[in-house]
Amino acid sequence: MQIKKFPESNLMQNPCLVVSDCNGNIFEIPDVGMAAFTGVKNVVPDETDMIPLPEGSMFFTLPGRAATGYDNSSKKFITITEYANKRVFPVAAFMPPGYVRTLHSAYTELKGAPPLPLYCYTATGWKNDRFYVAGNRIDRRIRHKIADTDFSRIDMQAAALLRRHKGNRLVEHLVNNCVFKYRCPNACNLALVRWECPVPVSKACNAACIGCISSQNKSSGFPSSQHRLDFIPGVEEILDYVVPHIKNAPDPIISFGQGCEGEPLLQAELIEEAIRKIRMSSRRGILNINTNAGIPDALEALCKAGLDSMRVSLNSAQDNFYQAYYRPRNYSFEDVKKSILIAKRYNVWVSLNYLVFPGFTDNPSEIAAFLKLAKDAKIDMIQMRNLNIDPQLLCRKMFFDKLSGNPVGIVKWIEIIKKEIPNVITGYFNPTITTIKASHVYLPKVKLR
Template structure:
């Protein structure tokens, strides 16, 4: 049966930033170290609130259907940063020229053009609208942030987050200003990992800047609890999350997290209290559960130890502690999500499927958040190569999800931290077995 999806043409850009579609060459995608045509089931019209990037120092590559050859253009490659809730299943195809600068910390989805619209290689994995702001007037965010600063002038954490909302357009901070969805609770200045793609701290040798500034003070438990309380006043289904892009590792501040949550719960605080973590400190899991935590999200680029450690570069812990944290969190009664930093051609291979499936099956983790790995694909290529893991054949995002779910039938997929009722997502069935 013929597909009803169009065949998108190559999109490229001139040096002035003008974007064109090629009349003859088809769109190509990159999966790991392989080039190929997009699969019909992964083509999605460019979602609202996505952005197009031209890639400096990188030639656009297209496929000539007449000759069956890959053609290199003199013009620049173009990629899409797809709006949150979508997972990239194919990276844009390009050839890096000598001296090409390192790309900033974004995900670079393959993009083409057909029938009057742009298409990307991505799949929507979460219908949640928490990072969609197209219908929100900017003055609402400004008024909300200023109200918080006026109401709590001595709360440094609210001042920090209001600044993030007003000057850095942080989606989490903007939602706090609006009093909706999930509130961010950054606390930690330090981190016990040196992730290659760290959003909040990079040294000059990396070749790219961090996209967010790390918090410069340690808030008190009272300041944190105050943020939690004010957010729950306005949001009837509040999610309150430690572990944000503007901080280090929150579990290094476990006593602070526990005390703030105890204060919040003692005052009648409701909702889902969550921590986003690298999972480095399994010994603090029970303390957080006893303080009133509901969920834990553990980030990993891979469930394979060599690749995990090559990217994360842990300081004073290893992948074994991460796996232990996942298991102990479930045993303690927390809802456990894996923040799986997805990159096609690495994440959707047989070896990764086996490793991730074994971790989930053994721990009974509840949820996989299919977040995109925000990193220059060639920088990640170096990480993959240095790890000794190497690339594998890409089975595709949809097939990867289907097979993982078949092995772990209780498993759910998404992109955002869920709001929980009695320890479960509303409408979710109990775990099998």
């Protein structure tokens, strides 16, 4: 396997630097080029790393930081804190689901800079009267594109769901917390009776991820993105809304393990009972678990009960970097790999929910380790998800500066993945029956209902 270094850029094509003023107004600086951060160093982005800003993206102003741009005259990176007698700040984009970031926003932290909240900070520029971002579309399905849906319709159907399941704590959590407060795409789709149905079950976790979105200690310096489930539902509360969904929704997926909970395998007995009873009511759809896969025996019990697919989250295929980010309690990376092999033995579809971080994911040592894991375990799918966290904070905590070798770039990394393991599906969303049927290579492996 040959790996090229990060490509040199065509400076003539470089977008302009984009900044924000104190009032949140975003504008370009015409005589300064855009810069981006590879996770190792600042670069002028290559055209292959850039795409027009996707619809549904958001912009963030980065406080306590100075914008980094590229001076085309001196051919040097420069730091900008003022422009046209105004204090200015760096700007980053947050792309919608289905896109992976190829480069981080470039900036310099100032003294006392607060940690950034748990989002993805994508390099952004301005060119030919439009915004450009460092991104790559890896899934063209629109399962999480709820911005185009009339929210009054979502709210009306969510309220109706609440009335139909009055007294069901889990439905109350999903509607009041996930739909109304956070606009969670899966919870909204539950209200709209389509696709994936979320089933959070665990209020505890056996990991303490640096970037956990549902639980953070005050010492982290940034809040969790959402409120974690604070009760354990009963099996009847699960069946009450899940069975109607799997019977009536198009391409239904019932997913245990959500961002608003801990580790679902800690409630394996509850999930096992739910799986068996769901299948007594309907053979439609996919029964899935999103998990860290740290409890092999619990996972095997679910496979025996009738689990169809498993999505395993990991930031790295290297034990030391996995341990450093997940900070597991009472399990190891070897347990994760054991669970994957168990699932494959039971013909369960296995996806790796790979948390992509430019500068690390595309480092030669990580590429080699990931390819070995994917080939050895014969995984079915790679779901590429952006690792949402302050990029410079993560680089410090994970000691990425000690990595040997240069990153190849995320675009090149995707090319390598597709070339080295061509039969593995790449995408973003959990697979439906339709997705699995379309992947003819895997059809014999999975129990299709």
